[in-house]
Amino acid sequence: MKAASAPPPPALPRDLRLDFFRGLALICIFIDHIPENYLNYVTLSAIGFFDAAEVFIFISGFTAALVYGRALAVRGTLIATVQVLRRAWQLYVAHIFLFVIFIAEVSYTVRAFNDAMYNEEMGVGDFLEHPHIAVVQALLLQFQPTFLDILPLYIVMLLIFPPVLICLRWRPLVVLVPSALIYLAVQVFNIDVPAYPPGVVWTFNPLAWQFLFVLGAALGLGLTRGRRQARLAQIAYWPALVIAALVFVIRLSWTFHGFWDAVPALFLRHLWPINKGNLSPLRLVSFFALVMLVAHWVSPQARFMRSAAAQPLVLCGRHSLEIFCLSILLSVLGHFLMSEFNAGFSMQVGINVVGIAVMCLTAGMLDWYRAVQRMPVTTA
């Protein structure tokens, strides 16, 4: 990361990488959520042991530290805390909105579930059989059907964020050491966080994923501070390059092995499965290797991110919450269309193109609206 020259109070020019890569992650989330989608082979999960979830959580931590760190410096602890909590509330509302969509989907397809073979196994019943419990559990973030798992993590991260942020600015190790220890404890003792229904656990274990969020926040704060980081990044560059290249080759061999048995799946027997819920160290390490490379290769204001071609991604990343919700909706719809009508090549291309276009256009509209709102009213 490049060290910033200005002290915190005057706002820095926005780091376009945050928007750009978060936008990219959102597109990947849309694609990855449609099963049997050929484009799955070219998303982030195809080049590393991690996927868009890491990008999303890391950048969220990074951005939160940037935005609320500045608020803390300029307007004080109380205001910054309230701002963080207000953001958590917005996420919560979005989560409930997605839950309502989930209910709609389930209720609509209940008739489809009346098929002969599947009647018994379809535990969509969790909701329809015990709606009174399921709704309350959803409000408590404990009921996390498919797609409704990453926002609860993000919400919990924001709820603990004010003290994390204050301590990070005061003595970073007071936060980083316990955070790392908790993460390690999860890896060693396999600690889960129970969810609803009984026997189910949080898909994204907050005890593990907090480490990534906190690391993101630490880096986000560091950006507005010294240049020691820049030197660290220089030293770490070569190891990161080697790791990322190795992971890339290994991961690619797995993909090719899937098509063609003759290609050996390198280390598959030793490495797979790579735990996502607990954020396996393999995921974390390969993700940070790529972060290092991106930080090295791409400057915060790199020209390509200001090009017209990159604009849609930057806009998606800037309005990440709305676009995330939209992407979930669109991938559910895409999945439905593909299995209901056909999953042929042209259908796939159509769904991907239309879905991504809708996401980008919506982001553009939101951005336009925000700009309009901020314009001073000149006439009465």
Add this chain to the structure above:
Amino acid sequence: MTIRGRSLAGPLLAALACVAVIVTAGGARAETEDCTTPPEMTETDVKLPHLAERLKAHQPATIVAIGGASTIGKAAGSADLAYPHRLGQDLAQDFPDSPINVINKGVPRQSAKQMFERFPTDVFAEDPVMVVWEVGINDAVRGTDVDDFAATLQDGVEELKNRAIDTILVDMQFSRSSATVINFEGYLKALHRVGDLADVYVFPRYEMMRYWSEQKVFNFDDVAPEDRASLAARVYDCLGRKMAGIIQHAVQ
């Protein structure tokens, strides 16, 4: 190859048998037209050494079928109509010298992990020589983390291997309407990859049922309530026979 000749028409039967072999490729018996699948779907060089040894020695063999609702035969209404029952019947015919006992341990709506936790009481206690593990539906429905799912399967398969028990994994059921809302892909891939890595055969139920659905052999989606049980029974019957054919082929 066993063709149970009931008539005297030896040559005719032999010719029929050839046709049957071509059609079912490895499947041991002539089937009703309902159940045919493309030959490559059931092609396998799987070995079931422990079961084969028992059968060769004409010793009794216990097989445990552990799984979910479709193992216990919920949709058909009775375990006697489920695939393990048919499997036991067919194997008993094929290997009359070995008393074969197929024990049904299906419990509806269980995740891979819950089934794995039942192994000590429901599987090992029966001292089986082979286990058929039907798994994955509940995990896909609930959205269990795919990697956790795979890790549980690996643990289970490993444990069975350590106890010198042959294993067959059975993947998910297909129906168009459920595939519309449930993302099976990742779970299927993980299940088959676990099988590949551990040299364990995965019975391709999903592909078979998808084939039958696409070929309009069976329609799983628009079934009148009163016809559901009989449809389920027919499908279970097909699956049981297919599996018996594969096992028969594998122990030879």
